[in-house]
Amino acid sequence: MPILGGTGLSEAKSDNAFVEFERVQKSYDGENLVVKDLNLSMPKGEFLTMLGPSGSGKTTCLMMLAGFETATHGSIRLDGVSINNIPPHKRGIGMVFQNYALFPHMTVAENLSFPLEVRKIGKSDREEKVMRALGMVQMQDFAGRRPAQLSGGQQQRIALARALVFEPELVLMDEPLGALDKQLRETLQFEITNLAHELGITVVYVTHDQTEALTMSDRVAVFDDGRIQQLAPPDELYEAPQNSFVAQFIGENNTLEGVVQEIKGNTCIVKLDSGDVIDAIPVNVSKVGERTKVSIRPERVEFDKSRLSPDAHTLKAEVLEFIYMGDIFRTRLRVAGTDEFIIKTRNAPDQVRLTPGSQIEIGWLAEDCRALDA
Amino acid sequence: MAEQVLAADGTPLKASLNRALRRQKMRALLLIAPLLLFIMLTFIIPIGQMLFRSVENQIVGDTIPRTVEALDSWDHDADAVPPAPVFDALAQDLMVAVELKEHTRLGSRLNYEMSGISSLFRKSGRKVDDIGEVYTDQFVALDPAWEEPATWVGLLADPKWIAAREAWDGTGDEPAFIMSRAAKTVLPQTASIYADFARVIQTEDNDSPAEEEPWHVVYLALYNDLTANPSLEVTGPLSGLVSSAATAVPSFETEDVVATFEGFDDDWKNPEVWETIYTYSPAYTNGYFLNSVDLQKTNEGVAWQPENEQIYLTLFWRTMLMSMTITISCILLGYPVAWMLANLPARKANMLMILVLLPFWTSLLVRTSAWKVLLQNQGVINDLLVWIGFVADDNRLALINNATGTIIAMTHILLPFMILPLYSVMQTIPVTYLRAAKSLGATNWTAFWRVYFPQSVPGIGAGSILVFILSIGYYITPEIVGGTKGVFISNRIAYHISSSLNWGLAAALGAILLAIVLALYWAYDRIVGIDNVKLGG
Numbered sequence: 001m002p003i004l005g006g007t008g009l010s011e012a013k014s015d016n017a018f019v020e021f022e023r024v025q026k027s028y029d030g031e032n033l034v035v036k037d038l039n040l041s042m043p044k045g046e047f048l049t050m051l052g053p054s055g056s057g058k059t060t061c062l063m064m065l066a067g068f069e070t071a072t073h074g075s076i077r078l079d080g081v082s083i084n085n086i087p088p089h090k091r092g093i094g095m096v097f098q099n100y101a102l103f104p105h106m107t108v109a110e111n112l113s114f115p116l117e118v119r120k121i122g123k124s125d126r127e128e129k130v131m132r133a134l135g136m137v138q139m140q141d142f143a144g145r146r147p148a149q150l151s152g153g154q155q156q157r158i159a160l161a162r163a164l165v166f167e168p169e170l171v172l173m174d175e176p177l178g179a180l181d182k183q184l185r186e187t188l189q190f191e192i193t194n195l196a197h198e199l200g201i202t203v204v205y206v207t208h209d210q211t212e213a214l215t216m217s218d219r220v221a222v223f224d225d226g227r228i229q230q231l232a233p234p235d236e237l238y239e240a241p242q243n244s245f246v247a248q249f250i251g252e253n254n255t256l257e258g259v260v261q262e263i264k265g266n267t268c269i270v271k272l273d274s275g276d277v278i279d280a281i282p283v284n285v286s287k288v289g290e291r292t293k294v295s296i297r298p299e300r301v302e303f304d305k306s307r308l309s310p311d312a313h314t315l316k317a318e319v320l321e322f323i324y325m326g327d328i329f330r331t332r333l334r335v336a337g338t339d340e341f342i343i344k345t346r347n348a349p350d351q352v353r354l355t356p357g358s359q360i361e362i363g364w365l366a367e368d369c370r371a372l373d374a
Numbered sequence: 375m376a377e378q379v380l381a382a383d384g385t386p387l388k389a390s391l392n393r394a395l396r397r398q399k400m401r402a403l404l405l406i407a408p409l410l411l412f413i414m415l416t417f418i419i420p421i422g423q424m425l426f427r428s429v430e431n432q433i434v435g436d437t438i439p440r441t442v443e444a445l446d447s448w449d450h451d452a453d454a455v456p457p458a459p460v461f462d463a464l465a466q467d468l469m470v471a472v473e474l475k476e477h478t479r480l481g482s483r484l485n486y487e488m489s490g491i492s493s494l495f496r497k498s499g500r501k502v503d504d505i506g507e508v509y510t511d512q513f514v515a516l517d518p519a520w521e522e523p524a525t526w527v528g529l530l531a532d533p534k535w536i537a538a539r540e541a542w543d544g545t546g547d548e549p550a551f552i553m554s555r556a557a558k559t560v561l562p563q564t565a566s567i568y569a570d571f572a573r574v575i576q577t578e579d580n581d582s583p584a585e586e587e588p589w590h591v592v593y594l595a596l597y598n599d600l601t602a603n604p605s606l607e608v609t610g611p612l613s614g615l616v617s618s619a620a621t622a623v624p625s626f627e628t629e630d631v632v633a634t635f636e637g638f639d640d641d642w643k644n645p646e647v648w649e650t651i652y653t654y655s656p657a658y659t660n661g662y663f664l665n666s667v668d669l670q671k672t673n674e675g676v677a678w679q680p681e682n683e684q685i686y687l688t689l690f691w692r693t694m695l696m697s698m699t700i701t702i703s704c705i706l707l708g709y710p711v712a713w714m715l716a717n718l719p720a721r722k723a724n725m726l727m728i729l730v731l732l733p734f735w736t737s738l739l740v741r742t743s744a745w746k747v748l749l750q751n752q753g754v755i756n757d758l759l760v761w762i763g764f765v766a767d768d769n770r771l772a773l774i775n776n777a778t779g780t781i782i783a784m785t786h787i788l789l790p791f792m793i794l795p796l797y798s799v800m801q802t803i804p805v806t807y808l809r810a811a812k813s814l815g816a817t818n819w820t821a822f823w824r825v826y827f828p829q830s831v832p833g834i835g836a837g838s839i840l841v842f843i844l845s846i847g848y849y850i851t852p853e854i855v856g857g858t859k860g861v862f863i864s865n866r867i868a869y870h871i872s873s874s875l876n877w878g879l880a881a882a883l884g885a886i887l888l889a890i891v892l893a894l895y896w897a898y899d900r901i902v903g904i905d906n907v908k909l910g911g
Contacts, residue, residue: 068809088812089821101810105828114824115814166815 016080017041018202019065019170024074026060034060036226038074042204042219044169047196049205051213052223053249061223062172062206067091078170089118094163094171094201098178100155102147108134108158109143115166133165134158136195153184160192164199171196173205177212189216210250214238222246239297243284244372247295254296254341260285260371267366269313270294274336278313279366284373291374298330298344300368303360304352314363317341319354329353335362425888428881431659434651437480438467440566442655450652451673453645460648461631462598465505466567469591472499473574486876487661487670488650490641498638506594508629513593516622519615526592527584529612530557530568539584548582560606563595594631597623649673662882686866686883690890693862696777696784697845703785704792704841705834711789712796712833717805730793738787742851745783749773749855775857783855784845791844792837799833835902843891863887 019042026035035057042048050058063069064076067088075082083091102111112130121129134140137157147155156176163171173192177185193216196203207213213220214234221231222245229249230242241247248255258272260282268282270292280294302308303317320339321332328344331354335341343362345351354360379387435442440463448456471477481495513520527536535552542549551572557565571592572583579586600606600616600623608616635642653671654661661671668684669676678684711730715723733741748754756770765771773779803826811821849864856865863883870880898904 066809066813068812088809089815089817091813092815093813095810095813097806097810099804099806101804101806103807103811103825103829114811114816118814118816118820162814172813 016043017077018044018046018079019204020075020077021061021065022075022077024061024064024071024076026057026064026069027072033072033226035064035071038226038228040221040228040231042202044202045200047193047203047205047216047218049207049213049217049220050223051207051210051220051249054208056223057226058206058221058223059174062174062204065204066093066095066172092166092168092170094166094168096156096159096163096171096173096176098175100147100159102155102159102162104147106146107143108139108145108147108150111147111158112162112165115162119166129165133161136164137161137191152180153188156180156188157191160195164195164201168201170202170204173203175207176205178207178209185212192216214250222249224249240283241295241370241372244293244295244374247293247370247372252298252342252344254298254301254335256294256296256336256338256341257374258292258294260288260290260292263288268371270371272336276313276315276336278315278369279364280369280371281367283370285371292371293374294369294371296364296369298342299328299346301343301362301364303343303354303362305361305363308363309365312363312366314361317360317362319356319358319360322354322356333360333362424877424881425885426881427878428662428885429658429660430878431654431661432657433480433483434655435657437471437476438464438651440464440467441651445648445652445655448648448652450649455632455643455645456648458630458632459598461635461642462594464635465502465631466563466570466591466595468495468499468502469505469589470567470570470574472502473578482875484650484654486665486874486879487654488646491647491650494639494641494647498635498642501638502591503589505631505634506590506592506597506629508627509593509597510590512622512626513596513619516619517615520593520619521587523584523586523588525612525615526568526588528610529608529616530554530561530565531583539582547580548576551576551583556609560603560608561596561599564592564599567592567595594629597626597628662878663886665879666882666886686863689861689863689866690886692777693846693864694890696781696860696862697842699781700784700788700845701792701838701842703781704789705838707785708789708792708796708837709830709834712793712800715793715797716800716803727797730790733787734790738850739854741787742783742854745779745786745851745855746774749779749782774855775860777856777860779855779857780852780860780862783851784848787851788841788844791840795836795840796830796833799836800830803829831902835898839895839898842894846891847887 019040021038021040024035024038025033027033038057038061040061050061052058060069064071067083067086071084075084077083078091078093102108103114106114109130112133113126116126116129130143131140134143137160139154139157139161142150142154142158147158150158159176163173176192177188180188189212192203205213205216214237217234219231219233220237222229222237224245230237230246232240232242237246238251241250244255247253256270256272256278258270258278260268261271261277262269263282263285266281268280268285269277270280271277272294278294280292285292305314308314315335317333317335319331320334323330323332327347329347329351331343331345332339333341333343381387381390383390441460444460444463445456448460468477471480477495477499478492481492484495485492510520519525530553532552532554535549538549538552551569553565553569553572568583568588571588575581575583575586596619600620604620604623606616606620607613632642641647649672664670664676665679666686667690668679668687670679711726715726715730717723718726746753750756751770751772751774753773755773756765759765759771760767773782807825807829808821811825812818816824846862847864848862849868852860852862853865853868856862864887867880867883867887870876870883895904
């Protein structure tokens, strides 16, 4: 079913999942589970990123979806049909590999033509589709070249075009931009997202680069220890991490450890190990006396008392280091027994530049400070 | 013109760069110099010499020079034996050769071209010292002075030599005999044979021509000289002796040397013998090469060997065909193994690798002998086949002493040479290519055939060249398990080197083999491209 230029995100029915993992487990050695009880459902047209440190199980999940690994337990469904026992070449899933995997003995055009040939598509049709796919990635002029004659970025474009040329509804990408330099990576991130949304294809994208995950995805699944720790849109993931792993893995984060002293509705009071008391919202804590890690984003910390509510708790801090980073200032503080407390301030004309050695008081809005699991 | 760029010390930059590079090159050359020298001395020079033997043929001209010269004027198309002077020349040459013990070597050499010549020379060599006795007796009867060695020395030796001999104190070697220039012009044949006589006496017998009576053939030569030129002029004290002999010679009783030789052996009457001697008299010959491809030189030019003596073309063809079969078997058997080696987890792959390399650590002879045990009629494999009922007990398979045996044993022995290059090439093909192909919709077979296989072709190429070139020159295994139907050209070369001692033919066969390998290599380069051969990386 051709979907080039077809359906978009809006047409996806949320109750009718396109890709589904249900209670999927994977073990290679029969002793350890690499993927533990994975449940995931994506609607058609979604751009979902699997993000996690290496060894977290994200690539294994992708390979199970592609059919190169079999699930030890559970079922994987594509468009409502279980694909556990369908071999990879019959799944019709496009895939972009980390090292491009362009066939070195074929030209660019032959590479793109390959999936069409194995589908027994006629020659003229093939040529037309190849040129259209090359056009999508602005590589028409390179049809006769060999992969070895292309730069890394060009090769990645060709790999992308090859994964799209047979018009799959689902495209998997396994760290496709990992080998490129930063600038090229950013350009291609933009191009891939645009293309995905234009074509309305469903994309599962694996990366360990959180910036990539945040900028490209509709939703991000953060993997750790074989489980999805949180599955949420990028803003929610950043601003409302569900546990301390996600809080630390996504973006920069300040962590303070303590014990819940009091819970009143939407806020709680945490007594830090240093004896200080702060306000937070209880996310992963339920009762008084529980240990917790509280997480505060560096840019949400205030040291201007006038911008805090009068009854907010504040902490004493000593400025250790001031780093000028152009658009922002990054200041390292000693707070409640830790030397690694970071605050970030925007480089605005009226912004105060803290001097090392000075004593200040810091605070934050209770809703910016999340009490998570210990 | 652009201004010359100068280095910091003022010399032109190019010159100082060249100097710096030259030092590097010299150092590199010095590093490989020992190996280069070693290879030069132990490999290139001996091989070059060996190959030179394939065209070299100086033994005929060196051993019987007078005969070769006399044969020049022989009408060899007449299908008759040469005239008497040729036999006179042969008598003289053979006398010298017998004394130098070279006539049997020449006989063996010519025997390669026509069997029987060897015994002909040996037989004639035993009796050749009687030829010319008739003349000796008549000269001595004419004047006993002809019996005196001093007469001959006085007649033929250069005064310088006589003086040198008188000055010689008797220790060490006598000064080498010098023929007088006058004698060479007046008595050419006599001078020539006497010079050889003097040389032989001095070098072989450690004696002096001044004390030895000449051979009978010298008298024959003197008779020929005097008959040819009755009015010759000799000066000095011996002029009377010579002129009286010249006057007496026409009335001498003569000896029919042709008949004498025919008396030695009937074969001297056979024009083919003379044909052979004549054909192989030049210093260089293409005869060995012609023999190598079942051709021979005849009166009418180049012709095929008789049907029953044609073996070399068959052998070359068989060597090619069997090497090809072995190479293909190695590809078929080695490819899956190399694939497994490249794709198994490291631990299992290492284990398998050891199994592949194990044959390398076992002696070739042991492996081949093992095959002899396994393959023979009452051997393990036949027993097994009989036991499972695949063949009847009275109808056991002939697996050894034929081409089958050679192919089985050599495929086994050369298999590592196919597996290793294949493996090292396959190792560099990432598994993601196959995955990519499958994700693009290719079945396992299509993914393998269209994506994996083309990338492994350089390994197949390298392995095939290796196995083919190795097997084309293989010797031990075909020798042991090949019987007569399974031997290679190399076995024939070895036979000529060590048994028939026909080194010229062995060299020619070897040269042809080398040329075939080089031609195949060239063809391979043209078709596949030698850049596409990878032994790894």
